[in-house]
Amino acid sequence: MKSIPLLVFIHAVLMGQWETINQPDMGTVSRIISGGNGLIAATNQAQVYQSIDEGNSWQLLGDTLPTQPYGADLLFEKDNAVFFTQNIGEGPYNFRCIAGFAGWMWQELPHQSSALISMVANDSLIFTLLNGISISSDLGESWTAIPDPPLTGYIKLLFATNNFLYVSHGCQVYRTPDLGETWEDVTGILDEEGYEAPYSCSSVMSLAPHGNQLMISMYWGGGVGKLFVSDDQGSNWTVLNTFPVDNHVYTMLSKNYVLYAGTASSNSGLFYTGDLVYWTDFSDGLESYDLSTMQLAA
Numbered sequence: 001m002k003s004i005p006l007l008v009f010i011h012a013v014l015m016g017q018w019e020t021i022n023q024p025d026m027g028t029v030s031r032i033i034s035g036g037n038g039l040i041a042a043t044n045q046a047q048v049y050q051s052i053d054e055g056n057s058w059q060l061l062g063d064t065l066p067t068q069p070y071g072a073d074l075l076f077e078k079d080n081a082v083f084f085t086q087n088i089g090e091g092p093y094n095f096r097c098i099a100g101f102a103g104w105m106w107q108e109l110p111h112q113s114s115a116l117i118s119m120v121a122n123d124s125l126i127f128t129l130l131n132g133i134s135i136s137s138d139l140g141e142s143w144t145a146i147p148d149p150p151l152t153g154y155i156k157l158l159f160a161t162n163n164f165l166y167v168s169h170g171c172q173v174y175r176t177p178d179l180g181e182t183w184e185d186v187t188g189i190l191d192e193e194g195y196e197a198p199y200s201c202s203s204v205m206s207l208a209p210h211g212n213q214l215m216i217s218m219y220w221g222g223g224v225g226k227l228f229v230s231d232d233q234g235s236n237w238t239v240l241n242t243f244p245v246d247n248h249v250y251t252m253l254s255k256n257y258v259l260y261a262g263t264a265s266s267n268s269g270l271f272y273t274g275d276l277v278y279w280t281d282f283s284d285g286l287e288s289y290d291l292s293t294m295q296l297a298a
Contacts, residue, residue: 021055087115262293
């Protein structure tokens with residue numbers, strides 16, 4: 001049986017080790033998330049599995065999905081529902097699996113005219129992109145459009161709290177406190193503090209909460225980037241020059257007051273910090289081709 005890396009925490013302190021976990025029987029894992037329902041994984045055969053024992057064993061979530069065996073474009077969890085999207089052919093594209101008295105059951109979402117390939121959520125709403133930003137308060141049963149930010153081009157959903165929705169286009173970052181009625185440009189120094197020519201700020205790679213702070217990773221092309229931190233929900237940013245490598249951070253995750261940052265480089269790997277000052281290389285045990293970190297789940 002094939003294996004994938006899993007982050008194992010020991011004694012809830014800044015110690016840990018990498019070990020491999022089993023993969024599901026049908027395909028290899030292409031997306032993985034962790035939440036109230038354990039580990040949820042989507043395979044390259046477009047099937048979704050659940051593990052409640054940290055990846056030691058896997059079971060199909062619900063029944064087999066009526067999909068093409070060609071991968072997954074969205075895997076998202078909200079409350080007692082798991083969302084899956086496959087953007088292939090004429091659809092159906094969008095599915096939802098809800099836990100009930102009879103167990104997990106897959107349903108086609110009512111919206112099938114396009115693939116929902118991006119979602120973020122707060123306590124009460126799910127946000128997605130449908131010719132602009134739309135919201136759902138009924139787990140995707142219906143969607144309502146909200147006003148878009150004053151951006152020209154593709155909108156990227158970054159993160160949602162009960163106070164703000166954060167979006168970006170390129171290196172521009174906007175937030176709204178009132179579902180799009182007003183938008184505030186909170187880019188600040190994000191597209192200024194970086195590298196000299198020929199580098200230039202290209203895009204936002206990741207935005208993640210870390211305690212009461214916000215962390216954001218900016219990509220400057222050529223494999224390099226910068227990390228920033230905000231103590232006031234994005235109103236102001238401070239460049240984090242303590243990160244030990246120039247390689248850009250592709251994904252971040254905060255767990256038990258520890259921030260984990262995975263680079264998109266095959267030679268710099270994964271790092272963690274408890275104070276945003278001192279960083280520890282956390283790549284021991286991974287093969288070089290695994291050092292380019294695309295996803296973190298914990």
